[in-house]
Amino acid sequence: MLYRENGQFKTSYAADQQIFPIFQERWAMALLLLVAFVVLPLVGSEYWFRAILIPFLILSLAALGLNILVGYCGQISLGTGAFMAVGAYAAYNFMVRIDGMPLIVAMLLGGLSATVIGVLFGIPSLRIKGLYLAVATLAAQFFTDWAFLRIGWFTNNSSSGSVSMARLDVFGLPIESPVTKYLFVLTVVCVFALMAKNLVRSAVGRQWMAIRDMDVAAAVIGIRPMYAKLSAFAVSSFIVGVAGVLWAFIHLGAWEPAAFSIDRSFQLLFMVIIGGLGSISGAFLGAAFIVLLPLALDQVPHLLGIPLSTATITHLVHMIFGALIVFFLIVEPHGLAKLWSVGKQKLRLWPFPH
Amino acid sequence: MNMTDMNSAAAATPSGRRQGEVILDLQNISLRFGGVKALTDISFNIREHEIRSIIGPNGAGKSSMLNVINGVYHPQEGRILYRGEERRRLEPYMAARQGIARTFQNIALFKGMSVLDNIMTGRNLKMKSNIFQQALYWGAAQQEEIAHREKVEEVIDFLEIQNVRKTPVGQLPYGLQKRVELGRALAAEPSLLLLDEPMAGMNVEEKQDMCRFILDVNDQFGTTIVLIEHDMGVVMDISDRVVVLDYGKKIGDGAPDEVRNNEDVISAYLGTSH
Amino acid sequence: MGFFLETLFGGLMAGMLYSLIALGFVLIYKASGVFNFAQGAMVLFAALAMSRFAEWIPQWLGFESLLLANLLAFIAAMALMVVLAWAIERLCLSKLVNQEGITLLMATLGIAYFLDGFGQTLFGSDIYNINVGMPKDPAFILEGMFEGGVMISKEDLVAAVIAALLVVVLALFFQKTKTGRALRAVADDHQAAQSIGIPLNKIWVIVWSVAGFAALVAGIIWGSKLGVQFTLSLVALKALPVVILGGLTSVPGAIIGGLIIGVGEKLSEIYIGPMLGGGIEIWFAYVLALGFLLVRPQGLFGEKIIDRV
Incomplete structure (x- = not known):
């Protein structure tokens, strides 16, 4: 069936306010979910889950959280890794110190801890803007790097500085095999993505965007800058914290503070920029791109018979990311997501564009 | 005097x-x-x-x-x-x-948002659902969103800008932008x-x-x-x-x-x- | 007391280098309103170019003089930085005129990433040396006052003198030359400067070249002390709090901020560090700057920011 909205008239505001107002899109989404939840678990190999799908989903979630702050509320953060770390280490401590702590509760508590720290470091945003905020969030990054390395209590006095989580289960179902891990992560990501989408199309989301686009005008129509900014910091760091828990518990299993270093923070920011500032799907597109590019650079030349060294790949990845970021900022600040929607728009009118 | x-x-x-x-x-x-x-x-x-x-x-x-x-x-x-x-x-x-509502000399619209969303921000003060309800977009939050949408549509009708309601304001001509800005102020039902x-x-x-x-x-x-x-x-x-x-x-x-x-x-x- | 003074001097020397990098930040911010995250990558790039050219040029031309090699390498590296400045202006800045600060900041992050990858692809990614004949042995001063005197590194001393010279040269350049005056005019008001016929693009190339020069000097000093390697790029992150502390638009602020951070880091590491488990050097500067920011957002010497509606 052609992708068209002709003849699809909306008779109520509820129908007009759906996430996917065009029914072809609803079908496409249902199909995507079907593939993700049913087909992939049946056909996917362990390598797919471990090396591609699980990291992709978790990083998408973290990028989603960051996008709320940067893309929707216009507040920069260079300390996303720090808030992931807070989530991971807090959840770890809840699990280790409280007997019988369920994984999901620990995950949410980890998210809440990240919220508290996020709001704390977000307070300077009430007085300062842009680059100053970059410095404040960098302070969060360096401070947590140090705290989780040097303060023994956080790691339960682990002698190596590394901590690990084994034998996870949800409602009695063990989360051990790559497929169950994948399904668990997928479920969490879908739930959070839906809630994030709901927020950005509600009053709170409009407040964030209003503050981003013109803060004085926002205040003049009755939006409290403090409430809007801090709620963005809170929601963003909650999601990022949960992503941190997943990254540590599910993807890594055993980890050190280096897993949440400043490189992680930059990587997430790049996902948001390349995927699209201020869009939910952008977080997924950006994460997919950044996860897949190094793999592609490794695999494709290999298949062509000109394998590249690891160092060369790292440098190439750096150059491509850097160039793409500048490219997208100049040409299309709304990133891949915007290119996607422009494509859809064209398709909608195809083959008669006028 | x-x-x-x-x-x-x-x-x-x-x-x-x-x-x-x-x-x-x-x-x-x-x-x-x-x-x-x-x-x-x-x-x-x-x-x-x-x-x-x-x-x-x-x-x-x-x-x-x-x-x-x-x-x-x-x-x-x-x-x-x-x-x-x-x-x-x-x-x-x-x-x-x-x-008290106002418009600005140099248009101060939220340029990344659609006409509809811009005017909806004017209703913000009257929205009572909390952030958790909005995250679920269920029941009260959804009904509130629809109720305010109806009010906003009244403003849109009043200002005769129905055909651009989903357009990002940055793409509108100057005169229409001024009108949208008036709409945003009116949506707040100011005295x-x-x-x-x-x-x-x-x-x-x-x-x-x-x-x-x-x-x-x-x-x-x-x-x-x-x-x-x-x-x-x-x-x-x-x-x-x-x-x-x-x-x-x-x-x-x-x-x-x-x-x-x-x-x-x-x-x-x-x-x-x- | 002798130990305290040693730490103090050590901090001042380290601070001088922070100042040099901060200076690059301030110059670019003043003239183009861009908060240049790529300054660290420029230091790495310049240092890599310097060290590798010093190695390659004698091979290409077949001579053995270290002095000549360094001289030619310096010229080549500087030329490369000018080309880089031109490319950045052409390909990036000129297309982002009138964008918000946050966008420009993210763009320079992209430039930084690109430069890191590009530099290491061109010049290799091992650890390289820069040998410009800096004295490596320590000196002892104030031997009359303390037993054994206070040990300072001659290398640091030379570096500090070079850094101080650079600051003086830049100050003269800004105050006395025609280009310097144009730069200041641009810093005050882009549009006004443009309207009296100052070509913005040219000015930006010049500013980025000057910042590239500062990066080269910082890279040489730092590289000859610790070797040229990827971590150099991260040194710039140390210079961020310096600029915040000193004020984004102030050259003296960059210098004094650098000294404060350098000294503060070393002293706090020695005297407070042990109480907190050590290693506090990595965040001390940031927390100091952050605390300061809340009290005085414009920094020590920065201009007060007034928002107008």
Whole structure:
């Protein structure tokens, strides 16, 4: 069936306010979910889950959280890794110190801890803007790097500085095999993505965007800058914290503070920029791109018979990311997501564009 | 000109609109930025339901005056009485809560959002659901969203911008952007509406449309309007009373006819006294 | 007391280098309103170029003089930095005129990433040396006052003198030359400067070249002390709090801020560090700057920011 909205008239505001107002899109989404939840678990190999799908989903979630702050509320953060770390280490401590702590509760508590720290470091945003905020969030990054390395209590006095989580289960179902891990992560990501989408199309989301686009005008129509900014910091760091828990518990299993270093923070920011500032799907597109590019650079030349060294790949990845970021900022600040929607728009009118 | 003259002058208005009590009373307002005096000892009042214009040459302090009224700037001296109560250190969002809305001289729309969303932000104060309900988008939150959407659609109908409701405001022509900005202010159902040069840069037709909207708002909803405008024809036509500023000082105040014949005002505009 | 003074001097020397990098930040911010995250990557890039050219040029031309090699390498590296400045202006900045600060900041992050990858692809990614004949042995001063005197590194001393010279040269350049005056005009008001016929693009190339020069000097000093390697790029992150502390628009602020951070880091590491488990050097500067930011957002010497509606 052609992708068209002709003849699809909306008779109520509820129908007009759906996430996917065009029914072809609803079908496409249902199909995507079907593939993700049913087909992939049946056909996917362990390598797919471990090396591609699980990291992709978790990083998408973290990028989603960051996008709320940067893309929707216009507040920069260079300390996303720090808030992931807070989530991971807090959840770890809840699990280790409280007997019988369920994984999901620990995950949410980890998210809440990240919220508290996020709001704390977000307070300077009430007085300062842009680059100053970059410095404040960098302070969060360096401070947590140090705290989780040097303060023994956080790691339960682990002698190596590394901590690990084994034998996870949800409602009695063990989360051990790559497929169950994948399904668990997928479920969490879908739930959070839906809630994030709901927020950005509600009053709170409009407040964030209003503050981003013109803060004085926002205040003049009755939006409290403090409430809007801090709620963005809170929601963003909650999601990022949960992503941190997943990254540590599910993807890594055993980890050190280096897993949440400043490189992680930059990587997430790049996902948001390349995927699209201020869009939910952008977080997924950006994460997919950044996860897949190094793999592609490794695999494709290999298949062509000109394998590249690891160092060369790292440098190439750096150059491509850097160039793409500048490219997208100049040409299309709304990133891949915007290119996607422009494509859809064209398709909608195809083959008669006028 | 003294205060009693001014008040009696206000009783007879060109349009014959009924005027209420004094809603906002500004007394001896002075505002400085560092050593620069933006406003010096300015007093005037605004009555309910009237259209009150502020005119003056560029740099006279007109926009600063609006910024004082809705709390963007805080004057160093003077008293402001709103509905009989003196207010202190008011922040802009608090002014909005008290029913003061405004538009800006340089369009201040949220350029990344659609027309609909821009106007919806005007309803923000009236939305009661919390962040958790909104995250679920279920029950009360969804119904609230729909109820406010209906109100916003009324504003959209009123301003005749139905065909662009889903367009990002950045893509609209200038005149329409001004209209959307008025819509955002109207969506808040303000009792006092501050308009900073709503017709600047418009052609005659667009000006006529805008005049009609302003008069309709005033007429249908009884909204009190404070208007800054350079087009003297418009000002004299639609205002009930006019206050004239020059170099941050008040040089005239009264009904349009009075102001038109005021010596100081004429010389300020023709530049003879400087 | 002798130990305290040693720490103090050590901190001042380290601070001088922070100042040099901060200077690059300030120059670019003043002239183009861009908060240049790529300054660290430029230091790495310049240092890599310097060290590798010093190695390659004698091979290409077949001579052995270290002095000549360094001289030619310096010229080549500087030329490369000018080309880089031109490319950045052409390909990036000129297309982002009038964008918000946050966008420009993210763009320079992209430039930083690109430069890191590009530099290491061109010049290799091992650890390289820069040998410009800096004295490596320590000196002892104030031997009359303390037993054994106070040990300071001669290398640091030379570096500090070079850094101080650079600051003086830049100050003269800004105050006395025609280009310097144009730069200051641009810093004050882009549009006004443009309207009296100052070509913005040219000015930006010059500013980025000057910042590239500062990066080269910092890279040489730092590289000859610790070797040229990827971590150099991260040194710039140390210089961020310096600029915040000193004020984004102030050259003296960059210098004094650098000294404060350098000294503060070393002293706090020695005297407070042990109480907190050590290693506090990595965040001390940031927390100091952050605390300061809340009290005085414009920094020590920065201009007060007034938002107008």
